[in-house]
Each structure stands twice: as structure tokens, then as C-alpha cells.
């Protein structure tokens with residue numbers, strides 16, 4: 012580089028630094044305004060997440076950006092990232108308490124990660140939360156005495172037995188709820204053990220989400236829904252979206268959404284291990300989609316084997332779904348072995364047609380993800 016180039020670059024980079032510093036000031040200003048919104052919402056009991064406001068705001072900013080020859084997608088990406096920050100920060104002021112006369116919330120298994128998250132959210136909403144874990148059963152009767160809500164969040168394999176053996180003498184009007192990732196048997200067990208209000212919940216996220224905004228909680232109604240309506244409202248105040256489902260329908264969906272999903276990630280990892288793949292060097296060659304795939308598989312092995320075993324082994328029927336997958340895998344492999352490229356293409360077209368509009372939708376969604384995967388690269 013000659014001296015002029017160096018000087019020009021330095022000058023321009025100095026100006027860019029100045030703009031970026033102004034951005035920090037603007038961000039600070041925005042965060043302060045959002046914090047004020049948080050206080051107003053807390054007072055009025057409004058949910059953190061306001062999808063209509065977001066949609067209207069994004070549409071206006073996209074329009075304005077376009078007029079200034081700034082990519083609408085750029086401003087949308089930036090605003091979406093900022094809004095994620097808003098959800099995290101609004102949590103700092105706590106949440107409106109919907110039911111002020113509840114009595115205690117007892118979380119059975121509250122030392123677990125998901126139990127911990129619910130305990131945090133309920134505490135932030137003004138409830139008295141008591142944790143009951145493995146070693147606390149001696150004092151359980153006393154703990155349950157003042158309970159208005161008992162939430163069961165223990166490993167799936169012991170959930171029903173625990174409900175049957177330990178939760179059959181709760182106060183009559185106490186709500187009994189669970190967070191298990193299967194619903195048919197736990198809801199049945201709760202209805203059998205307790206004569207008061209019962210509701211099955213399945214939070215469709217892990218404990219590492221920073222905020223519940225936009226996350227989904229499945230609700231399986233058990234008994235006396237009017238008595239636990241406030242709890243559903245409370246969860247919505249946290250920003251989550253509720254999806255009501257019959258337990259059987261939920262469980263069937265979980266065979267694909269959870270058991271099959273995690274099982275195939277597990278086998279993918281198992282295969283890399285058996286092939287003695289060198290992940291470091293694969294990463295050097297990786298395309299964004301491969302990196303994303305490795306991230307999805309690798310994150311499984313950063314977590315508890317028991318948790319995934321629980322999810323995969325939770326329903327016997329998952330075996331059939333996974334077995335069916337293996338059959339299809341074998342049949343597709345046969346096309347490859349037979350060199351039948353035409354049959355592969357025909358099959359591909361058939362599946363693409365079946366996906367219909369979802370295929371281009373998923374392509375759009377994954378494009379944004381792949382771009383952020385690429386942004387994350389530092390080497």
C-alpha cells in the first residue's frame with residue numbers, strides 16, 4: 012500500500028469508527044426507552060412481546076430504508092436483533108403478578124434446569140416459590156400445605172410414579188401441573204392422583220433460552236380450566252405463545268419433533284465418532300449449512316445424556332417412527348447403490364411437491380440462519 016492509500020484508509024476508518032460510536036450512543040438511548048416501556052407494561056400487566064407493534068414498526072422502517080437506498084433486510088435484521096435484546100432487558104423489571112392470592116408455588120424437581128427457569132420466572136412475577144427436590148421428601152407434607160400450585164418437573168421415567176405416590180394428598184383447590192415432554196400418561200396420572208385443577212404443560216424450549224418471548228408452551232387441559240386460566244395468562248405475560256393440544260396428538264407429534272430429531276442427531280454424532288472424523292479439519296472445509304448441521308449435532312453432546320435418553324425412550328411408539336426412517340434410508344441408499352439417478356430425481360420431485368409452499372419458506376428462513384452462521388466465523 013502506498014502512503015496515500017494508507018492515509019485515505021485511515022481517514023475513512025476514523026469516520027466509520029465515529030459512526031459506530033454514535034451507534035452505541037443510539038443503542039443506549041433505545042435500551043433506556045425500552046426499559047421505560049418495560050416499566051409501563053409491568054404496571055399494566057401487558058406481555059413483553061408485542062407482535063403487532065413489531066410488524067408495524069418493521070414495515071415502516073423497511074419502507075424508510077428503501078427510500079434512503081438502505082437494504083430493507085438490513086434494517087429488519089438489525090431491529091430484530093435489537094428486539095431480542097429488549098425481551099432480555101424487560102425481564103429486569105419483573106412481570107405483573109396475575110394471581111395475587113395464590114399461596115405458594117411448589118416446584119417438584121426445581122433444582123433441575125427447566126424447574127430453575129420456571130422458578131425464576133415465577134419469582135420475577137412476585138410468587139413465593141418453594142423447591143422440593145430428591146432429598147426434601149421428609150418435609151414434603153408441610154411444604155404442600157400452603158401450596159396453590161404444584162409443578163412437577165422431574166425426569167420422564169419417574170414422573171408418573173412420583174405423581175401417583177407422592178402427590179395424592181395435595182390441598183383440594185391446589186393446581187397440579189407438569190412440564191414433562193410427553194403428556195398422555197402424566198396428565199392421566201395427575202387426574203387420578205388429584206381431584207382439583209390439573210393442567211399438563213410442555214415448554215417447547217430448553218432452559219438456556221434467555222427469554223420466553225415467542226417461545227411455545229403446549230397446554231393439555233386436564234380439569235377445572237377456569238381455576239388455572241391465570242397461569243396461562245401469566246405464561247403469556249412472559250411473552251410465550253400457548254398452543255392447546257390433546258395429549259395424544261401432542262405425543263404423536265413429539266415422536267417426530269423430539270424422538271426422531273434427537274435420535275438422528277445422536278446417530279450422526281455416533282457416525283462421526285466411529286469414522287474417526289477430524290472435526291477441526293472438517294470445519295475448515297465446512298460450508299455454512301454443514302457448520303449449522305455440526306452445531307445442531309454437536310450441541311446435543313454438550314448436554315445431559317440422561318435427558319436425551321429420557322426424551323428418546325419416553326414413548327415406545329417412537330421406535331416405529333425411527334424404524335420407518337431407517338427403512339426409507341435403506342431404500343434411498345439402494346437407489347445410490349444401483350446407480351439409479353433418475354429414480355432419485357423422481358423421488359426428490361415427489362417429496363418437493365409434497366412439501367409445497369413450506370419448501371421455499373424454509374429456504375428463506377435458513378438463508379438468514381446461514382448468513383448469521385457465516386457472520387459468526389472469526390478465523
Ligand SMILES: C=C(O[C@@H]1C=C(C(=O)O)C=C[C@H]1O)C(=O)O
Nearest residue numbers: 045048059060061064065094097
Ligand atoms: C419495546 C416494546 O416491547 C417489545 C420490544 C420492541 C422493540 O424493541 O422495539 C417492540 C415490541 C415488543 O415486542 C414495545 O412494545 O414497544
